Amino acid sequence: MSRLRNPWGRPRLLALITAGYILWSVVPVLLAIAFAFNNGRSRTTWQGFSFRWFTGETGSVLHDTALRDALGHTLLLAVICVAVATPLGVALALGLQRWRGRLSGTVNTLMLLPLVTPEIVMGVALLLLFLRLFGGIGLGTDAQAIGQITFTLSYVVVIVRGRLVSIGPEFEEAAADLGAPRRDQFFRVLLPLLAPAIVAAAAVAFATSIDDFVVTQYLSSDASTTTVSMLLYSSARGAPTPALNAIATVNLVITLMTLVFAYLVYRRFAGRDEATSVATLEV
C-alpha cells in the first residue's frame, strides 16, 4: 500500500510552490500588523516598539474620534446583522430543508443567489432601492444593516443546512416513536443538535459583516456611517499613519477570536471534519 515516492521529484517542487504561496499570502499581513506597533509615523521603516497607535494620546484608535467611531460603527452593524440574520437564516434553513414541493427549488436558488452575485451589483441594486423605493429608510445605518443581513442570510442558511443534513431525521423520529409531542421533538431534540451550527453561523455572519466593504460603502450616508473597511479604503490612497495598521489589526483580532470560538464550539459538539468543512465555506 505504501507508495514508494521519489523524494526528489514532484513533491519538492510542489512543496516549494506551496511554501512560496503561503509566505506571499501571509507575510505582508504580518508585516502590516508589526508596523501597527511602530514607534514612529512610518509604515515601512521600523522606529521602535510602541502602543501609541492603539492607546496613545493623539491619533490612536482609542483617542482619535474618526478611528474610534469607525470601529464602533463596524461592531454595531455586525451585532445587528447577527441578531437578525441568524434567526432568519435558521428558520429559512429549517423550512427549506423540510419543504416538499415545487417551489422549494426556486426558493433555494433565490437563497443562493446573493452568494454568487458580485458585490458591486448588489451595492448598486441596494443603493437604488434605498434611494428611490424605500426613500423613507434612505441611506445610512439602517440601510447598511439591511444590506449586510441580506447576503449574510445565505451564509447562515448554508451552514445550518449542512448540519441539518448530517443530523438527519433519525433523532426526531426516535423521539416521535417514544411519544414525544412535536414541540418537544423540535426544542428538545433538534435545536440542541443544531446549536453548534447556529453558533458557527452567527460567528460567520459576524465576521462577514465586519469585513464587508462594497455594500456598506454604497449604503453609507455620511461620516458617521463609516466602517473600518471604508476607512482603510479612503485613507489608503494618501499617506496614512500606522494608526491605520492598528485599526486593521484590532479588526482582525476581533474577527479571528470570533471564528476560533465558533470553530472550537463546533468541534466540541460536532466533530472535526464538519468543523473544517464549515471553515472552508463549502457551499
Next chain:
Amino acid sequence: MGLSGSHIVDLIAHKLLRPLNHSYLPNLEKNVWPELADPFYDRGARYTVPYVVWMDGIGWRNDEVKEDIAAMDVPWDIFWHAQAYRGKVGILDDRRDALSMPMQRDAMRKGTRPDLNTEDEDIVNKAQSDLSELGSICNPKVAITDYQTLPEGKTVLHYSWSGDLLSAAFYYLPKGVKPDVLSFWGPDQNGIVQNDFFAIGRTSQRPVLTHQFINFMLDEKNAYDNFVNFTGYTPPQKGIDSETLLKQGLIPKTLQEAVVRPDQFASNQELLQLSVTGQRFWDDAWSKFKAG
C-alpha cells in the same frame, strides 16, 4: 456647509438654502474681498458667504522636473511632453476641472479666451480626446491626493488645486523634505478660480447660531488660523496675501503663486452649473476618458 458654484443655482432654485441675515455678519463687509462680497452668482450675497478661494494650476516637484514650467509659452503643454515622468503624473479626479485643462491649453496657444462653461459638444469632445492622449504619453493617475503624493514623490507633476500645494507644504512633508521643492503655477487669466462658500440649509435648527459661526469664521484671525492650521486653502480676506505669508516665512517663494489674488478673480473664470444637456456632454466625455 461648503459648496462651490457649480451647484448653487440648483440649490437656490430648489429652495434648499435659507436666506442670510446680514446684520449677524458684520465681518463680511469688514474683512472679505469686495469682489466676493457681492458675487455674480449670488447678488448681494443673499444666500452665500465666501469661505475659501483657490485656483487650478500646475503643481510640481522642482527637484525632479527639469523644465521651467512657469517660463513656458504654454505651461499646460508640459503634460503632453511628460514622457520622462511616466506613471508619476496626476490629473484631478474632477470632470469639470480636468476637462477644462486642455481647453485652456488650446485657448492659450491660439491667444483666445476659452469658455470653460461651454456646452458645445465638439469643444468638450476635443478636450476629452486631448486628455486621453495623455494615457499613452505619461499614463496619469486620476486622483485628488496630490497634497500627499507630491511631497512624497509618488507624483512629480500634477494638475492641482492651489490649496493642495499649500496644504502639502504645511503638513504633508515627510522628514527631510523642505517646502521649497514644491512649485506652483497658475494662469493669470483665462484660468479657473473657484470658491467654496458657507450657506445655511433651509431646515437648519439653529439659524442664529449658524450665522454666528459664519461670522466667527470670517474674522481675520480665525480665518487665518483655519487656513494655516487646518485646510491650507486661502480665505478671501483683505489682510491675507502672498507677500505677508512670504515675509512670515510661512510659504516658500516657489509657492507664491499658490495664493490667489483678488485681481485674478476678475480675469479668471468660475466653474458654473450647466444645463442638463450640457452636463451630459461633459459626463459622457469624462466617462470616455476614464475608460482609458
Next chain:
Amino acid sequence: MGSRWTWRLVALPGVVWLSVFFLCAFYAVLAVAFGNQDTLSQPVPHWNPLDWNVGYVLDMLDNFFSGGPFWTVSLRTVEFVAIAVALSLLIGYPVAYFTARHAGGWKGPILLALILPLWINYLMRMLAWINLLAPDGIGSDLLHQVGIEDLFLSIGLLDEPGGWLNGQPITVILALLYGYLPFFILPLFVAIDRIDRRQIDAARDLGASSMSAFLRVTLPLSVPGILAGAVLIALPMFGDYYTADLVSASTQTNMIGNQIDEFMRQGSEKVTGAALTLLLSAFLLGLMFYYLRSTRRAGTTAQTT
C-alpha cells in the same frame, strides 16, 4: 412529519426578506435603467414596465457594440480576469494538490495558513501588499532581486524599475491574483481531497506511472473543482473596482466595475450606471447559474456516498 405548511411558514420570513431586499433591489435597477433623469441629475425610476424608457439602455448598448469606451473597458476587464484566473490555476492547483496529497503531518498547519486569508479583511491584505510594492518597499526589492523586475521590464510589462504602482496593468492583475487566490485554492483543495484514493491506487496497480496516474485519473476528476473554483473567483473579479483603484489610479487600468462606480457614486448619471449594471449582470448570469447547478450536483453526489 407535520403539515406541509408548518415548514413553509417557518421559511416565510426569510423568503419575504429576500424577496423584498434582494428581488426588489434588482427590480429597482431595471426600473432606473429603463427610467429617466430629472434636472438635478437624479434618476427617476419607471416602475411600470409599460412605461419603460429604452433610451438610456439603447445608448449604452450602442456605445458598447460600436467599440465605444464601454467596449474598451469591458474587453480590458475580460482580459484581466482571464489572465488572473489562468494564473490562479497555475499557482493554485499545485498548492491545492500538494496540500491534499503530500502534506502528511503538515496538513493541519498548511490548511490553517490557507484558510486564514479568507477571513482577513480583503482591503487589509491588499494594502499590506501595496505597501510592499512601493518603490522603497521590501516587495519591490524582492522582485528586483529575483529577476522578475528585469523580466517584466524587458517584455514591456513594467515601465520603469520600481514603478509597480504607477498605473501598470500587470500590477492590477497581480493584485487581483493576490486578492482572490485564497478563494480559489480552498474549494479546489476540497475537491482534490475528496477524490477517492482507491481509484488512483488502482491505476498505479495497473501499471501507470505516477505522472500518468495524475494526468489520467486525478486531473480529470478534479476538473469540476477547477471549473467551480474558477467561476467562484471570476464572478467577484468582474465586479471588482477597489483593487484597480488602490493599486493604480490610472485610466488605462479601469475595469467595468470602476465605470459603474464612477456613474453611481461619483458622477451624475445613475441611469447609465444602472444600465451598465444590467449589462454586467446579464453577462454573468450564465456563470452564476452554472456555478449554482454544479454545486447542487456536487451536493447530491456527496449525500449519496
